[in-house]
Amino acid sequence: MIMKNRDHPVVIGIVGDSAAGKTTLAAGLAQVLGPERSVNICIDDYHKYSRAQRAEIGITPHDPDCNYMDILEQHVYLLRDGQPILKPTYNHDGGILGPPEYIEPRDFIILEGLLGYATPKLRDAYDVKFYLEPEDDLRLRWKLRRDTQFGSYDAEQLKAALEQLKKDSEESVIPQRKYADMVVCFYPPDDDPGESGGRLNVSHILRPTLPHLDLEPVLEAGADRGIMLELARDIDARPVDALHIFGSLLDNQAEELANYLWSLIPNEPTPHPALGIYRDSDNVAHRSHPLALSQLLITHYLLNAALGQHAI
Amino acid sequence: MIMKNRDHPVVIGIVGDSAAGKTTLAAGLAQVLGPERSVNICIDDYHKYSRAQRAEIGITPHDPDCNYMDILEQHVYLLRDGQPILKPTYNHDGGILGPPEYIEPRDFIILEGLLGYATPKLRDAYDVKFYLEPEDDLRLRWKLRRDTQFGSYDAEQLKAALEQLKKDSEESVIPQRKYADMVVCFYPPDDDPGESGGRLNVSHILRPTLPHLDLEPVLEAGADRGIMLELARDIDARPVDALHIFGSLLDNQAEELANYLWSLIPNEPTPHPALGIYRDSDNVAHRSHPLALSQLLITHYLLNAALGQHAI
Numbered sequence: 001m002i003m004k005n006r007d008h009p010v011v012i013g014i015v016g017d018s019a020a021g022k023t024t025l026a027a028g029l030a031q032v033l034g035p036e037r038s039v040n041i042c043i044d045d046y047h048k049y050s051r052a053q054r055a056e057i058g059i060t061p062h063d064p065d066c067n068y069m070d071i072l073e074q075h076v077y078l079l080r081d082g083q084p085i086l087k088p089t090y091n092h093d094g095g096i097l098g099p100p101e102y103i104e105p106r107d108f109i110i111l112e113g114l115l116g117y118a119t120p121k122l123r124d125a126y127d128v129k130f131y132l133e134p135e136d137d138l139r140l141r142w143k144l145r146r147d148t149q150f151g152s153y154d155a156e157q158l159k160a161a162l163e164q165l166k167k168d169s170e171e172s173v174i175p176q177r178k179y180a181d182m183v184v185c186f187y188p189p190d191d192d193p194g195e196s197g198g199r200l201n202v203s204h205i206l207r208p209t210l211p212h213l214d215l216e217p218v219l220e221a222g223a224d225r226g227i228m229l230e231l232a233r234d235i236d237a238r239p240v241d242a243l244h245i246f247g248s249l250l251d252n253q254a255e256e257l258a259n260y261l262w263s264l265i266p267n268e269p270t271p272h273p274a275l276g277i278y279r280d281s282d283n284v285a286h287r288s289h290p291l292a293l294s295q296l297l298i299t300h301y302l303l304n305a306a307l308g309q310h311a312i
Numbered sequence: 313m314i315m316k317n318r319d320h321p322v323v324i325g326i327v328g329d330s331a332a333g334k335t336t337l338a339a340g341l342a343q344v345l346g347p348e349r350s351v352n353i354c355i356d357d358y359h360k361y362s363r364a365q366r367a368e369i370g371i372t373p374h375d376p377d378c379n380y381m382d383i384l385e386q387h388v389y390l391l392r393d394g395q396p397i398l399k400p401t402y403n404h405d406g407g408i409l410g411p412p413e414y415i416e417p418r419d420f421i422i423l424e425g426l427l428g429y430a431t432p433k434l435r436d437a438y439d440v441k442f443y444l445e446p447e448d449d450l451r452l453r454w455k456l457r458r459d460t461q462f463g464s465y466d467a468e469q470l471k472a473a474l475e476q477l478k479k480d481s482e483e484s485v486i487p488q489r490k491y492a493d494m495v496v497c498f499y500p501p502d503d504d505p506g507e508s509g510g511r512l513n514v515s516h517i518l519r520p521t522l523p524h525l526d527l528e529p530v531l532e533a534g535a536d537r538g539i540m541l542e543l544a545r546d547i548d549a550r551p552v553d554a555l556h557i558f559g560s561l562l563d564n565q566a567e568e569l570a571n572y573l574w575s576l577i578p579n580e581p582t583p584h585p586a587l588g589i590y591r592d593s594d595n596v597a598h599r600s601h602p603l604a605l606s607q608l609l610i611t612h613y614l615l616n617a618a619l620g621q622h623a624i
Contacts, residue, residue: 048414068414071398078386086383086400088412099409100400102360102380 008080009105010306011125012113013180016132017173018165019143021186022112024278025132027293029110031274033302039079039106043113044090046072049212051095062168064118076125079105106153108302109149117176128211130298131180135187142197145281178236181209184294189247190266197280202290204297205234206241211304215243218257218297226253227293243297246291261296265303320392321417322618323437325492326424328444329485330477331455333498334424336590337444340607341422343586345614351391351418355405355425356402359382363407374480376430389439391417394492420614429488439617440523442610443492447499453508457593490548493521494613496606509592511559514602516609517546518553523616527555530569530609538565539605555609557602566601577615 012029014022023042030038047054047061059066064074068088075085079099082105117123117131122228134142140162144150150158177183183205219229226249232242249257258275277285278293324341326334342350358380359366359373373376380400387397394417402408429435429443446454449468452474456462456557462470470585489495500507531541538561544554570587588604589597 068398070396071414074390074395083386084382085378086398088398097411100398100412102383130464 006165008105008300009109010080010110010127011076011080011111012302013116013126013129014110014132015116015130015176015180017139017169018114019139019146020132020134021156022132025295026110026112028274028277029298032272032295032299033108037106038108038110039103040110040112041087043067043072043111043116044092045088047097049088050097060168062114062172064115064172067115069119073119073121076111076122079109080125107306116174117179118172123179128301129180131183133176133183133185135185136225138188140194144228181207186290198286198288199288200288201244201246202294204243205292206243211301213300213304217260245293247290250287254293258292258296261300320394321419321421322439322614323388323392323421323423324614325428325438325441326422326444327426327428327442327488327492329451329481330426331451331458332444332446333454334444337607338422338424338588340586341610344584344611345420349418350420350422351415352422352424353399355379355384355423355428356404357400357404359409362409364501372480374426374484376427376484379427381431385431385433388423388434391421392437419618426485429486429491435491440613441492443489443495443549445489445495445497447497450498450500450508493519512600512602513556513558514606516555516606518555523613525612525616526592529572536575557605559602561601567607570604570608575614577611
């Protein structure tokens with residue numbers, strides 16, 4: 001899956017449940033890789049039906065039948081072959097389908113969505129596959145904050161809606177975790193289980209299918225309290241590397257690490273200001289060290305895949 | 313160009329100036345070929361801009377830059393390869409771009425539009441290429457009747473608009489005539505130059521690139537006054553066959569000819585009621601013998617191309 005011959009753009013998958021942080025990660029990666037070299041595609045754009053039509057038919061976006069999966073496959077392979085596409089669009093605000101959008105191929109194609117690994121043909125198209133798996137209570141807090149329609153639900157309606165979503169996820173989203181090369185898990189620190197921002201920790205589950213990256217220098221630099229690597233067993237008992245980055249990382253430590261990782265990226269002399277930025281429900285920007293370092297490490301994996309050589 | 317190996321659908325091109333009768337011919341062909349076996353694609357659907365955007369930019373639909381020509385090429389080849397497409401849509405009523413539409417491949421792909429033969433790649437995709445070239449005054453009458461916005465123009469504005477259209481046509485539409493296998497020219501009879509309906513005559517310019525069709529039986533049946541074949545020189549002096557069908561053809565003659573041509577189409581025992589139907593400005597349906605017989609003859613050319621054998 002990785003270290004393919006680099007005669008096509010690098011295709012990057014970002015899959016995870018609703019409100020797992022896919023768009024935040026994808027947007028950050030595009031900034032770091034360079035907006036002129038990358039294109040972000042949200043799989044929601046391939047919805048067949050408007051929100052009103054879905055309600056009428058009784059289908060949810062988690063259902064592959066709710067999406068033009070064959071056209072998505074076709075478009076990914078066209079972009080991979082260096083062809084442009086006319087991508088459909090879906091407007092989340094109104095829940096309606098819009099006119100399509102012309103997309104030129106770029107060096108990095110970032111695909112993010114609920115069902116990115118749902119078909120074998122789609123899975124074969126990626127160079128690197130990520131899966132976002134924040135702790136479930138944390139993801140729920142993120143979701144309730146983002147999807148404001150829940151504010152008008154009474155307790156009964158909310159319970160029913162969340163149960164339906166959970167059922168959909170278990171059926172169609174979560175089974176895709178096993179296809180990822182890297183699983184990214186944000187979780188609150190033990191002493192503050194309600195935390196949902198900058199003090200979150202993150203674990204990276206690194207599968208042997210990832211491009212090789214020598215983590216020694218990173219581990220040394222963050223050793224005393226910020227970063228830790230352990231040999232672990234994944235939830236399916238398979239052996240993996242687990243890299244932990246803690247929200248308690250001090251600012252100067254984080255900065256030092258970020259500078260170090262940036263220095264290894266060719267033609268990128270100063271850290272990008274968008275790195276590690278996330279927005280709260282009032283659209284106020286905050287910075288997270290674990291997010292910034294995750295984005296940087298992921299960038300190195302991608303550049304490795306692109307270059308077919310060790311970036312660190 | 314013709315008699316290709318039939319491992320793909322038959323791709324049919326219908327090109328001609330604005331109001332040349334492309335949609336009428338395409339719709340009739342789809343009815344005769346079978347709606348379940350054919351799909352009509354209007355190249356206007358590949359407009360990049362809404363009517364308001366075009367006015368702002370100062371571009372007309374005749375300009376290839378006003379259309380996603382590369383995506384049109386891509387889509388034609390995908391359909392030809394038996395793949396579905398997500399086709400953009402353009403709404404003529406409002407002049408706006410709509411959400412795209414899922415199109416399954418069919419046995420017959422009918423592409424009609426101003427710029428169908430504008431690029432070499434597009435031209436290579438067709439099995440049979442038609443060009444509609446009604447007499448210019450006749451086409452203008454059709455156009456003024458159809459495009460009701462002209463009703464609000466004063467004489468000065470109308471003159472300016474028509475001159476712009478003429479300039480656009482000469483630049484981008486008319487030069488495509490030379491690529492057609494068959495040119496279809498409706499024209500009024502000498503004794504009624506204002507005729508624009510059922511009494512129009514039609515000439516078919518038949519180039520040697522057409523699939524072979526033995527016209528003998530047709531000519532014999534329509535010999536006394538209805539149908540005539542002559543060896544002629546095209547406007548570029550190249551030798552062609554010119555088949556003339558006259559609007560003065562009597563009803564019983566026309567019916568006999570139509571029945572004869574129908575009888576040669578496999579699994580089509582009775583003439584299709586849509587044959588030869590056109591609609592006036594009040595959307596009232598009329599029947600034209602030359603249109604009906606043109607559609608039937610064209611159908612035989614298409615079936616010949618599809619089967620790689622003589623239908624007559």
